[in-house]
Amino acid sequence: MNVAVNKTPAELAYDGMLLPHPRLEDWKWTNLRTLIDRPYPPRIAVTALPRDVERLLKRDPLAMIAHARIVFVNGLFDKAASALPAGGAVKVTQQLAPLDNTDEPVLEMNRAFAGEGVHIEITSNIDAPVEIVHVATDAEARTIATRHRITIADGASATVLEIHLGEGDYLTNSVIDVALGAGAKLDRVKLEIESRDAIHLAHARITLGRDAVLRDFTLTSGARVNRQNATVNFAGEKADAKIAGSYLLSGKQHADTRLVIDHQVPKCTSREIFKCVMDEKARGIFQGKVIVQRDAQKTDGKQSSHGLLLSETAEFDAKPELEIYADDVVCGHGATSGDIDHNHLFYLRSRGIPEPEAKSMLIAAFVGEAFDTISHDDVREQLTRFAETWLVDHKETVR
Amino acid sequence: MLEVKDLYVKLADEDRTILNGLTLKVKAGEVHAIMGPNGSGKSTLSYVLAGREGYEVTGGEARFKGEDLLDMAPDQRAAKGLFLAFQYPIEIPGVATMQFLKVALNSQRKARGEKELTTPEFMRIVKERAARLGISQDMLKRAVNVGFSGGEKKRAEILQMAVLEPSLCILDETDSGLDIDALRVVADGVNALRSPERAMVVITHYQRLLDYIVPDFVHVLSQGRIVKSGGKELALELEAKGYAEFTREAA
Numbered sequence: 001m002n003v004a005v006n007k008t009p010a011e012l013a014y015d016g017m018l019l020p021h022p023r024l025e026d027w028k029w030t031n032l033r034t035l036i037d038r039p040y041p042p043r044i045a046v047t048a049l050p051r052d053v054e055r056l057l058k059r060d061p062l063a064m065i066a067h068a069r070i071v072f073v074n075g076l077f078d079k080a081a082s083a084l085p086a087g088g089a090v091k092v093t094q095q096l097a098p099l100d101n102t103d104e105p106v107l108e109m110n111r112a113f114a115g116e117g118v119h120i121e122i123t124s125n126i127d128a129p130v131e132i133v134h135v136a137t138d139a140e141a142r143t144i145a146t147r148h149r150i151t152i153a154d155g156a157s158a159t160v161l162e163i164h165l166g167e168g169d170y171l172t173n174s175v176i177d178v179a180l181g182a183g184a185k186l187d188r189v190k191l192e193i194e195s196r197d198a199i200h201l202a203h204a205r206i207t208l209g210r211d212a213v214l215r216d217f218t219l220t221s222g223a224r225v226n227r228q229n230a231t232v233n234f235a236g237e238k239a240d241a242k243i244a245g246s247y248l249l250s251g252k253q254h255a256d257t258r259l260v261i262d263h264q265v266p267k268c269t270s271r272e273i274f275k276c277v278m279d280e281k282a283r284g285i286f287q288g289k290v291i292v293q294r295d296a297q298k299t300d301g302k303q304s305s306h307g308l309l310l311s312e313t314a315e316f317d318a319k320p321e322l323e324i325y326a327d328d329v330v331c332g333h334g335a336t337s338g339d340i341d342h343n344h345l346f347y348l349r350s351r352g353i354p355e356p357e358a359k360s361m362l363i364a365a366f367v368g369e370a371f372d373t374i375s376h377d378d379v380r381e382q383l384t385r386f387a388e389t390w391l392v393d394h395k396e397t398v399r
Numbered sequence: 400m401l402e403v404k405d406l407y408v409k410l411a412d413e414d415r416t417i418l419n420g421l422t423l424k425v426k427a428g429e430v431h432a433i434m435g436p437n438g439s440g441k442s443t444l445s446y447v448l449a450g451r452e453g454y455e456v457t458g459g460e461a462r463f464k465g466e467d468l469l470d471m472a473p474d475q476r477a478a479k480g481l482f483l484a485f486q487y488p489i490e491i492p493g494v495a496t497m498q499f500l501k502v503a504l505n506s507q508r509k510a511r512g513e514k515e516l517t518t519p520e521f522m523r524i525v526k527e528r529a530a531r532l533g534i535s536q537d538m539l540k541r542a543v544n545v546g547f548s549g550g551e552k553k554r555a556e557i558l559q560m561a562v563l564e565p566s567l568c569i570l571d572e573t574d575s576g577l578d579i580d581a582l583r584v585v586a587d588g589v590n591a592l593r594s595p596e597r598a599m600v601v602i603t604h605y606q607r608l609l610d611y612i613v614p615d616f617v618h619v620l621s622q623g624r625i626v627k628s629g630g631k632e633l634a635l636e637l638e639a640k641g642y643a644e645f646t647r648e649a650a
């Protein structure tokens with residue numbers, strides 16, 4: 001991986017650590033060497049004022065829905081701002097998840113710099129969502145790294161919300177390990193509404209046991225540069241995973257998702273559905289790979305990604321990959337990209353709906369299929385509202 | 400209400416003129432029927448009046464309630480009271496019919512400076528008008544026009560019209576594809592909206608519709624122009640003789 005000779009400013013700040021070279025296949029769309037255009041030194045201690053934290057926490061559209069709330073401020077666990085569950089079926093331990101050597105740059109960076117994290121253990125069925133909120137306050141440019149672990153015991157179920165928000169210039173590096181036991185069910189919803197100056201790098205590693213059910217949804221809308229990796233490993237038969245996501249990007253935002261779904265055992269089902277909206281000069285990328293190992297007969301794996309371009313300068317790139325070593329499987333993928341249907345727009349406007357609202361309705365309709373992955377009604381409704389108002393909101397911010 | 404004077408319209412990206420000096424004057428309270436051969440420009444006229452992209456006005460004018468219609472955005476025209484029932488209503492997957500109707504009605508009310516309706520107020524209006532038009536609750540739960548049959552789509556257009564209560568209704572072949580019973584239901588729906596403050600322009604190929612919606616004037620549109628106007632008896636005459644006379648004349 002270490003192809004570079006001259007170190008970038010960011011690399012110099014990282015004690016000589018190297019950023020991934022764009023010649024690496026997975027990183028060809030996202031050249032961190034140029035996108036990270038200034039140093040983000042790690043391990044910078046920043047004191048946050050409680051009133052700033054409180055103000056920023058109000059930006060979380062899911063705040064009212066979560067029952068237990070774990071708050072991280074500038075990479076550190078903030079007990080005062082958190083509302084921990086009173087024991088019972090949810091156990092939260094402050095603990096940095098173990099991480100072995102890898103050749104994944106985001107993981108390596110995290111291994112070097114993450115200071116704190118939590119381990120959330122769910123031991124039975126929880127209705128009320130548990131939330132982890134990451135807040136970054138406005139301070140000097142720096143790297144903020146956290147590493148968490150979620151364990152859902154056999155037969156247990158929960159909804160876990162993960163929020164990233166903040167203001168100012170910083171680089172988030174977020175790693176999360178998720179393990180679902182036999183028959184466990186997890187609804188995971190991630191919301192990336194970081195500061196517009198921020199860079200968000202993330203890596204999620206998810207393992208599903210026998211008969212486990214995963215519903216995973218990520219909304220990406222905040223950071224100027226976003227790169228999210230996720231690996232889903234099927235370790236037990238008849239597990240079922242749906243991984244969905246949506247981008248709402250404008251300006252010069254750049255978001256790249258790299259998903260690897262690894263079917264190692266028979267009779268599992270995987271669905272990936274990404275619905276990405278790009279306005280102005282934004283660029284969205286979706287790279288999805290489905291691997292079906294030799295033993296993974298009767299695998300049912302489908303993938304689709306769709307881009308909606310709101311301007312002629314926006315861009316969407318999709319790279320679906322299937323790697324199949326078993327013979328009795330049903331797999332498929334599809335990718336499309338297009339702009340708003342002018343007939344739809346005219347029809348709505350001819351009924352008196354002004355253009356921004358009409359476009360917003362069509363955007364919400366477009367992303368709806370991905371949002372339907374969210375089982376929790378209130379969470380889905382809040383995020384749908386976010387999508388419905390996004391166009392008007394970001395146009396106002398620009399003005 | 401509507402004054403179209405010597406209107407010339409060409410396709411925006413093609414050198415082809417569709418409307419050739421069309422003149423039409425519609426006063427409040429009147430019902431005008433427009434008939435004419437396929438491809439004569441009837442739908443183009445309705446689209447241009449509603450503000451669809453893709454056309455270029457090269458001459459003449461269109462005024463609505465005294466204002467320059469062609470200068471307004473499609474949603475402004477709607478808020479001012481213009482409504483077009485589409486010849487081919489558009490399906491919009493993912494947009495729920497009820498939400499669409501509510502946003503449409505409240506956007507118009509807002510633009511006119513009227514109070515927006517609450518959800519219960521809105522629901523009451525829709526339920527009552529849907530029942531009158533024989534539109535099921537199930538249809539209202541679906542996405543806009545998605546999976547509707549041809550006739551259901553036409554009915555849904557009239558429901559939108561009944562909810563939005565426009566002052567100028569342009570109906571583009573709303574009768575095509577309707578069975579006899581549906582035709583009567585739709586015509587009743589249209590007639591219920593007839594009032595001294597409201598005008599209608601009914602585009603149709605069939606005299607039969609005009610038995611139900613009796614027009615004050617009938618116009619023949621041929622090759623982008625109104626070539627003959629008369630009373631409702633003109634429709635009977637056209638039914639008997641066809642358009643041969645007009646197409647030959649124009650050619």
Ligand SMILES: Nc1ncnc2c1ncn2[C@@H]1O[C@H](COP(=O)(O)OP(=O)(O)OP(=O)(O)O)[C@@H](O)[C@H]1O
Nearest residue numbers: 410417435436437438439440441442443444453486
């Ligand atoms: N966007 C367009 N692109 C190309 N041709 C067009 C377009 N719009 C209209 N035309 C042409 O203009 C002419 C008039 O079309 P229009 O739809 O207005 O006819 P009409 O009178 O409504 O016909 P019908 O009775 O079949 O509905 C036709 O020849 C049609 O092909």
Ligand SMILES: [Mg+2]
Nearest residue numbers: 441442443486
């Ligand atoms: Mg027509």
